[in-house]
Amino acid sequence: MAIRIQIPTPLRPYAGHKSSVEVEAATVGEALDALAGRHPELRRQLYGEDGRLRSFVGVFLNQDDVRHLQREATPVTDRDVLTIVPSVAGGKDTAVDAETARQAAMRGGKVEQPLSHEEIRRYSRHLILPEVGLEGQVKLKQARVLLVGAGGLGSPLALYLAAAGVGTLGLVDFDVVDESNLQRQVLHGTSAVGLPKLESARQRIRDINPNVTVETHETRLSSANALDLVKRYDLVADGTDNFPTRYLVNDACVLTGKPNVYGSIFRFEGQASVFAHADGPCYRCLYAEPPPPGLVPSCAEGGVLGVLPGVIGLIQATEAIKLILGKGEPLVGRLLLYDALAMSFRELKLKKDPACPVCGTNPTIRELIDYEAFCGLGPETHEAATGVPEITAPELAARVARGDELLVLDVREP
Numbered sequence: 001m002a003i004r005i006q007i008p009t010p011l012r013p014y015a016g017h018k019s020s021v022e023v024e025a026a027t028v029g030e031a032l033d034a035l036a037g038r039h040p041e042l043r044r045q046l047y048g049e050d051g052r053l054r055s056f057v058g059v060f061l062n063q064d065d066v067r068h069l070q071r072e073a074t075p076v077t078d079r080d081v082l083t084i085v086p087s088v089a090g091g092k093d094t095a096v097d098a099e100t101a102r103q104a105a106m107r108g109g110k111v112e113q114p115l116s117h118e119e120i121r122r123y124s125r126h127l128i129l130p131e132v133g134l135e136g137q138v139k140l141k142q143a144r145v146l147l148v149g150a151g152g153l154g155s156p157l158a159l160y161l162a163a164a165g166v167g168t169l170g171l172v173d174f175d176v177v178d179e180s181n182l183q184r185q186v187l188h189g190t191s192a193v194g195l196p197k198l199e200s201a202r203q204r205i206r207d208i209n210p211n212v213t214v215e216t217h218e219t220r221l222s223s224a225n226a227l228d229l230v231k232r233y234d235l236v237a238d239g240t241d242n243f244p245t246r247y248l249v250n251d252a253c254v255l256t257g258k259p260n261v262y263g264s265i266f267r268f269e270g271q272a273s274v275f276a277h278a279d280g281p282c283y284r285c286l287y288a289e290p291p292p293p294g295l296v297p298s299c300a301e302g303g304v305l306g307v308l309p310g311v312i313g314l315i316q317a318t319e320a321i322k323l324i325l326g327k328g329e330p331l332v333g334r335l336l337l338y339d340a341l342a343m344s345f346r347e348l349k350l351k352k353d354p355a356c357p358v359c360g361t362n363p364t365i366r367e368l369i370d371y372e373a374f375c376g377l378g379p380e381t382h383e384a385a386t387g388v389p390e391i392t393a394p395e396l397a398a399r400v401a402r403g404d405e406l407l408v409l410d411v412r413e414p
């Protein structure tokens, strides 16, 4: 029987830096023995002097702890997965100091030092990670990320991307901090109630990391400004709370070729994915059309658990950092579903839709459209969004009947 053994990060140095190993075995004991036989250094990590598995090493067959099965005698079959789970402390400051970080940063013979001493101390826990290092930290410093919305999702995104050293954060928002925001929008404090969110965000980000340049765009993202804004950034993190802006962000990302790190939340559930990335699907491939207005309530109407945007926003921040570093497996073609009440994560496969109107083989959307109309929203909302006054058909009929001098220009396409 060929079974797969998942190797945890702390033990990978002893297993040829592999994340999983396939071995032939009929029982759990045989599988571990085969693994240890192939990597003798690993044997010392897994087994004590008495030849028994060390007590801080957990072994799970699929989802079950083998101690509750037949321990090493537990039979295994093809397609079973054995996972080794050692205890991990994490977070404790040990021997890592600025000098260690500096040496890690210099590894690879780089002569040039594009980070200041202050930055090297600040990012020391990144610099000693081989996946980040000096090269990755410089990539983060040079990166430009646009956050659409400085609310629930925008809060953890802005806080953590700033702390991680993303050099330039663009923020689009036109709202003012309201008391009802404080339950989840941790970018803003009680003292900021009544202030523009962008002003509050700028102050908080400056305190977290003064090395970050904050570009504020106090405007509603619209068809008139979205392409111009998105073009100036490397990637977009979508933290919007309404359908017209979601489709607008998606289309602007597809048309400019910028990845769209997507997150959405409702009550106790959230979704995350990465859209518009190279050959991956876009938001329209998943949802060709928005639900009719009123069918899906907004967070203001339906409520949202305060910690939920923290979880989803940090998944978005993680994906943004991975895309910048070019490391790991991004959520491209995968929709992550999170249920806070069940405390479960599920993953669904997404495919690019050849018939997608914006990223398909024969796209019909080649420029930004009227997203309020696309989402079936009334003229009141549209007027508020564009500032262009509108009249209804009966109002026009009344003016025609009155004999007003009018020029009616029909700009509809066939």
Ligand SMILES: [Zn+2]
Pocket (backbone or CB within 6 Å): 281, 282, 283, 284, 285, 286, 352, 353, 356, 357, 358, 359, 360
């Ligand atoms: Zn698409």
